[in-house]
Structure formats: C-alpha cells, structure tokens
Amino acid sequence: MNQRPITEDDLHAYVDQALEPERRAEVASYLDEHPDVANRVAGFANQREQLRGALASIADEPLPVELNLPHIIESRKRRPLWAWRAIAAMLLLGIGGLGGWTMRSVLQDGSNGLSALAQEAAYTYGVYAPDRVRPVEIRASDSAELTQWISNRLKQPVRVPDLSVSGYRLMGGRLVATSHGPAAMFMYDDDRGNRLVVLTRPMINRNQGTPMMPQSSGDVAGFAWIEDGLGYTLVGQLPTDTLKPIANEIRKQSRPI
C-alpha cells in the first residue's frame, strides 16, 4: 500500500479526534506497530482527558447575573438616552474639527477639487463612523455586490482597497451623496475598534493625478489625492504618521495595472 507517511500533526489530530475516518484507521494501525509512539500518544490523550475533567465543572456552574446575555442586551438598549447625546456631541465636535481642516485646505489648494472632496469625506466620517448600528449599507461579506454597485453608480470600475496589511478589515461600504454626485464610502476597522473611512468619486475636471495632500486638525487627520481621474480621501481619528502608510497603500492599489 502506498500510504502517506504519518506526521506529528497526524498524531495530534488523532488525539483531538480531528482525522477523517480513513486516515484515523491508518494512524491507528501505525500505532499498533509502534508501541513507543503509541505510548506518547496515550500520554497526550490522558492529558486531554485530565484537563477536560478538571475544567468541566466550570461550565456547569450557574451563570452569575453579570453574564446574563438578555440583561446585557437590554442595558444597551436602555442606554441610548445619554449615549446618543454623547455621540451627538462628539459628532458636532468632530465636524467642527474637520470643518477647520477642510477650511484650511480650501485656502491652501482650492482649484483642483480636492478640498471639496476632503470636506465631503469629513461630513461622511462625522455621520457614519460613530454609527454603531448601521455604519455601512453593504457588508464586507457581500463585497462583490458592493464593488459592482459602486462601479455602476460611479460609471467606472472601482476597486475596494484591501487594508489587511495595515491591520484594517473592510466593514463594508455605501453610496453617499455629495454636491458633485455620488461617491463611494468604504469603512474599515481594526481590532481596537478604530475606524477609517475612504471616500472616492470621479473628479469633475478629470485631473489625472495630484500629489497626496495631508490634512489634519485635532485628533482627526486625512489625506486626499487624485489618481487616474478618481479622487480619493482617507480620514480617521489617528495621527498623520499612522495614516500616511495606509494612504500610500490605497494609492498603490488604485493605480491601473
């Protein structure tokens, strides 16, 4: 018989009962012929039994009130009164702060349309990033649908940037209205719950490319640029130094191949 050699991984998977029946039988007959290995494997299986036995009673204990899930859900529902006020306050502060930096960027560049885009991104961030219920309309799990919808509406192929190398996962996206027509918003988050927004739309003057413009005020920062006729902006409540490599990554990915 031409059998695949037995590996250490097979031995562990045997102990953890994670093998397909066929492979399991192969490992079992191998162990029959190799008592020393069988002995080791029996030791591992014994450890497993002892650990499970030692810890089993914890899972049988009645749950304390603090771990009552319906209560936890309920107390979140009852929170809105003050929570929404806090969010609204943060939103106002956020928009105030962002307004500051977009005003400054209007004064700085004005002509190529990036300032308008940056302002739109600021409003979009202010409205959707604090949203805990439905920050995005189409979730990352349906990203094919998202890409197609966005590309149709922007009338040109749009790629959703992949920021996983920077530690950010796509949450999803939506179409947002701007005074220059529809724009695509993509939202990302990391394990700590930091959210980033990328806003992109065709530029009116079809400018083929501009350098990346840094923008920041308070704890909100952003970068805006034009690549191949599409305007891009990345905003988040992170230092510019942290956002810069992420913006570079987006720019790299948005370049035509």
Next chain:
Amino acid sequence: MKDMLVQVEPLIPALRRYARALMRDRAAADDLVQDCLERAVSRWHQRRDGSVRAWLFTILHNLAITQFRQATARGRHMPIDDAGEQELVSAAAQEQRLIYRDVLSKLARLPEEQRAVLLLVAVEDLSYADAAKVLGVPVGTVMSRLSRARERLQQEMDAVGPRNVVALRSLK
C-alpha cells in the same frame, strides 16, 4: 438581536471555562467574559462570516492578552502555584480532585501561548483552523505550539506521577 441571543448564549459556559483556565481567578475571569459579551453585543453587526464560536473566543482571548500585558507592565505576576486551583475544582471526589489540581498547576507552568492553544484545542474543541484565527497565527504555528505544549506537559507529568503527588499531599 434574537439571532445573536440564540447563537451566543449557549457558548457562555465555554467562554467562562476558557477565561478561568487562563486567568486562574474566578472574579477576574468573569469580568473578562462580561467585557467580551458587551463587545459581542455592540459588534454583532460587524461580525464577518465564519464561526460565531471562533469570533467570541477571539474577542475573549484578545482581552485576556491585553490584561496579561498590563499585569506584566505593572510588575505583577499571575499566580502560578498557589491560589486558583481551589476555585477551579469543586465537585470532584478528593483523589480525583488532587489529580485535577496537579494537572492544572502543571498547565499553569506552560508559557502563556502554549497554554492557550492546548485549552482551545483539547478542552474547547476548536478546530486547528479556528484556533489559528483566535490566536492570530498560521495553522502551522498552532500545530508546533500544540506539540511543544503536550511534550512539555508530559515531561512534567512523567517527572512526578499524579499518584505520587496524591500520596505525598495526603501525608500532610
């Protein structure tokens, strides 16, 4: 939310068990699980496809690691050999209890990353792929940590058999 209740609630006992085995302190472990559940409720809509079990364990594991790091930064050490076991076992018969106590104190001597992988795989029945997700490492790393954990625990167990421990401790 109904959907979440149905999927999350049955997993709470397992989350408690994992937290307590890692933290070795009942109150600290339950605090961690509570924190985990609150996050799960608020991030339910952000959940990606895949196993809810792996998702919850990931949140819990990250919280535990953060706590370990903070404890280390503050110069405090998690108890290794003293407190803890008493709370871990309560129902088992005396001798069985000592054997259990013994294996848990040996488990506690493993490096944190080996302990976590052994608990996730051997006690919580996570697949190797799900354990890899929880720990944020490739499956190959899960396998090598699992192997090292088991070899090391075995060495400890072979050094002083549980029977001997029972005999010695009964003399006291």
